[in-house]
Amino acid sequence: MINKAGRNIPEEFLRDGVEVFQGQYYLHDKEYIKSSPTVRAFVDPGQEKLVTDLREAIVKSGLRDGMTISFHHHFRDGDYIVNMVVEAIAALGIKDITICASSLGDAHDPIVRYIASGVITGISTSGIRGKIGDAVSRGLLQKVAYIRSHGGRVRAIEAGDIHIDVAFIGAPTADAYGNARGKGGKSDCGVLSYSMVDAKYADKVVVITDCLVDFPNFPPSIEQVDVDYVVVVDEIGNPKKIANAMLRFTQDPRELIIAEAAAQVLVHTPYFKDGFSFQTGGGGPSLAVTRFLRPYMEKQGIKMGFALGGITQPMLDLLNDGLIRTIVDAQDFDLPSIASVNTHPRHFEISISQYANPFNKGAFVNRLDFGILAALEIDTDFNVNVVTGSEDGVLRGAPGGHVDIAAGAKCAILVAPLLRTRIPTIRDRVTTITTPGESVDVVVTDVGIAVNPKRQDLLAVLQKAKLSLPLRTIEELRDEAYAIAGAPEEIQFEDKVVALVEYRDGTIIDVVRKVK
């Protein structure tokens, strides 16, 4: 069946109430009954939660073949938990496990051999990169993978689309009764936002820490009332690897050209006024926009009401200089942000449900004025791909909060170079749609700015603005890209679907097929 984004979704995936994508707000007002976990009551005060090792925790949790386990990705490239747990599960001879991770990255390459051996047979994730991306794209995973945005993952768990049997939560500090925090130990990651839904909805919750602290570890991100077992290990992760190349502080002049123009677009919209709200996604140009905003804010005496994120040093600088009133933080991308959250009086941790879940009673993204987002590809309908590579169609990205921010923000600004090496970013058709064009307002490239025709209001104000790059149509940008690099050839896939790209509301926006 062809969905509203023009993609053909095979009927075999449209069962049990699963629908094709039908527009970004199609399921507004939908009523549903939340899923609920099976809870084991702790009536006897003599019962302890601390177990000797991971193996014992897995055994006691009752994990068995065919179950689903979950992880957070606050440590990003420095995560040790996923590999550690999967190895322990494999050693116990358990197989046919589905991983429901908030994201997977290069740090998890060792998992591939457990995909090959049948220990891991299903994956639900936002990010899918490196060797796991290759393995899934080559059809090695037994079940079809689910690509979910951050908000979409929480929705899927709360709505019962995916049920977590055992959640494994790496926690920088925990007490022996399960109160866990993102701060205070030797491996701080700042917040535990991604795990909050896991703790509330998984049948069994195992907290894994490398820093056991006195009871009560307060205020907790993960509460004792939700935790079954606590395990102490040598190391849960390396915070120094949280900031990878995607989160670098860019000096690249091309990225700065894009960022400067994006900031100019932002400040000329009617939403740039005192109290405005703002989020940037990962990637050099997105993060650099924050730097270019400051002079406009200072000159016009405008302060940001709240910044949402995905927090990095430039945001903290604005907070500390009084230019941001509040930071609401779902993830920390560098060490200064980790140090600041829950320490600075106006820098707060929130859950991912609060951040982006479309099926609660109103997430923070709904209150965003601006979202600055990167893209691997953008088509002439403004549809965006952030998950498959342009060269080979292999899974190598993440919708992350992209989809959620684009749907929520009044003005979603996409930033991308016109070409990546010699491959057009702006094109007739994106390899995979992750974010529908209807939720994209402006595209800023290094050669020009295109406004989505549905936003004639923005086009009108930008036509009067002094911008460092010209306003063009998206078709003109495509033509310029093609003039330089030629029209990209369509990647050839096999018929087999290896991953479903779920829109944040649970409908299917696209599928990813096996690469040839």
Place this chain on the structure above:
Amino acid sequence: MKNRLRRTMMFLNAQKASLVKDAYIYKPDSIIFDLEDAVAENQKDSARIALYNALKSIDYKGIELVVRINGLDTPHFKEDIRAAVAGGIHTVRVPKTETCEDVWAAEKEIEKAEKEFGVPVGKTLMMAAIETPLGVMKAYELAKSSKRIMGISFGAGDYVRTMRTTRSPEGVELLGARTQVVIAARAAGIMCFDTVYLDVDNMEGFADEVRLIKQLGFDGKSIISPKQIAITHQIFAPTQAEIAKAETTIRAIDEYARDGIGVFTVDGQMIDIAMLEGAKRTIELAKASGIYEGDLA
């Protein structure tokens, strides 16, 4: 166009497609496609072909396009000129010029190529690179050697070697040459460009050098990274005070000229008609730098 803004002349390896394909996005005033030092000896042919294709197929959006050809003592320079002129290059930069004969030798080939490829004879401009002590001594002659010469450019690499010194952060070893070259250019009524700054990560050192050469009177700088563009343009941009003064000067001269008065004072400052040209240049520079908000045409 002989006289145009040339604050930044960015070197690009003509063979590197990833650089060449869209270098216009950085908005340098000029792009110098390098066929000389950046290209290995056995790659000269392919670099030339790449240059020709880039010139023919990419819209550089009004940026001046310059080619740095190989030395006149190499077997390459004639073909370099043919390929560049055939592609429609605006300016040929001749390396290591020391005598007028050097300029004329290149000019002869340019004229031949212009005739061969139907380019109006005389359209292709030249710049002479001055990179040796002899070149510095002959700077004025070189600057006057051809009508095609739009500017002379100082290159420090070979110069310091020949002078048996090295480059210092302060650049004292280059002061004499820089001064001589810029005086020669001004005396000849052409433009003058400074050498490259090699440490692309040292933005402060680079900025200091740009301030120095601007103060010496240079029109612009040769650069090797797009990172060096914005800061150079910023330093070359006139200050708001300079813009205000230029506006006052232009308006006042206009007003007094109608009454036939050539010298007068405004706000205690003496102004005369000779200041008009400089004031107009300031306004033009302000416009080019994107900072002019006044209403002078």
